[in-house]
Amino acid sequence: MSGDDPELAVGADAFTQQGAGLEVAVVGAGAVGATAAYDLAREGANVTLYDRGTVASGSTGRAAGICYDAFADGLDAELAGDAIERFRALSGDDTFPFVECPYVWLAREGDDERADAVREQVARMQDNGVVALEMEGDALADRFPALRTDDVAVAGIAGAAGYADPGAYAACLAAAATGAGATLETETPVEIRTDPTRVIDSEGEDREVDAVLVAAGAHTKELLAGAGVTLAMKPYRVQALVASGDLAGPMCYDASGDFYLRPHAGGLLAGDGTENREADPDAYDREADDGFADDLVERVAHRVPAIAADASLERAWAGLCTATPDRDPLVGELRDGLFVATGFQGHGFMRAPAIGQRIATEILGGEGIDAFDPTRFDGDEAFEVVSGMALDPN
Ligand SMILES: Cc1cc2nc3c(=O)[nH]c(=O)nc-3n(C[C@H](O)[C@H](O)[C@H](O)COP(=O)(O)OP(=O)(O)OC[C@H]3O[C@@H](n4cnc5c(N)ncnc54)[C@H](O)[C@@H]3O)c2cc1C
Incomplete structure (x- = not known):
């Protein structure tokens, strides 16, 4: 980690720190919990970051790592833009690489509904100040020769985009949190209680705190149920793979074909296979389905002809995302001192x-x-x- 990286510096003056003396438990050392722990600790809060496994052992360690600010909604675009800025500031040789890479999302000829959705999204992004372009097949072919474009009706292109290794990001932020004074407790499943707000760890230690942040990913609902809080969130299963091949860019979401891909050190990373039903975070199948990889590699080869349909599979896996009724996350205070951050719909x-x-x-x-x-x-x-990636209107 870079000692002179200003983004990773600890807050300078303890007397001006907003969190001085505040006891905070953060449950979940994924990308979200590790970031929050770092930002709390550098404001002087006395933070303990718990994980039932290791850092990034939940969805973060299974994610594709695609990042962009291409959101049609103004708030989503603002948050994603801030996040990209921060990825860039934190990225480095001794932290984690954030690789700049344009993001293309497209609809095929004959898929008028999604083509209209792409056009409308680009227009709304431009209204919100997002740097996004609309392109048709020929222009797309000139700009991105790696992509097959003869069947493309319309594409959106976002320039503020790239990818990173999510596990490396979370490890970096968890280390920065401990550097700022937080305590990291891995292999420590906890339970939550309210009135007063408490954390009970696997050793039975019952600790009262000023605030708890539950950033426990797919386990957030069951964890909060133990505290008597019902959450409108459902975990759902998705799948991804890494296959051999040579792809320098761009990252692409083929909305009509319902899959995404990005360059990867091993060739390319691709994903799809969303199961539109609630999954059990303790019992879901972590292996990819039989036939998933063959089918997806074939579809990817359609879009990126340099990827032969018989490209060799490096690995395939499944993981969980979290859904909400309106596809917006659940982030904020649930009860006095009890905070949550979940429901990110794959983003x-x-x-x-x-x-x-x-x-x-x-x-x-x-x-x-x-x-x-x-x-x-x-x-x-x-x-x-x-x-979360579906283009059908909310
Ligand atoms: C295949 C796949 C591809 C994806 N691709 C992308 C992508 O390209 N871009 C993107 O933005 N998002 C992507 N996502 C979604 C992304 O992974 C999640 O939105 C994100 O990682 C959520 O981070 P988190 O910190 O909220 O949760 P998590 O990473 O799940 O972290 C929660 C942590 O809480 C811990 N925990 C749970 N219960 C307890 C307990 N009782 N006590 C202590 N600790 C506990 C878990 O061990 C876990 O480490 C993808 C997801 C999958 C599965």
């Missing part, structure tokens, strides 16, 4: 640097994000799981 890594910072600010007494207020739902709402 939690790319927003973690900003979400972690915002929830830390709220815990320290600042403003929360109104649109993501977790109390906007009762918790018992019935809703369908919808893939």
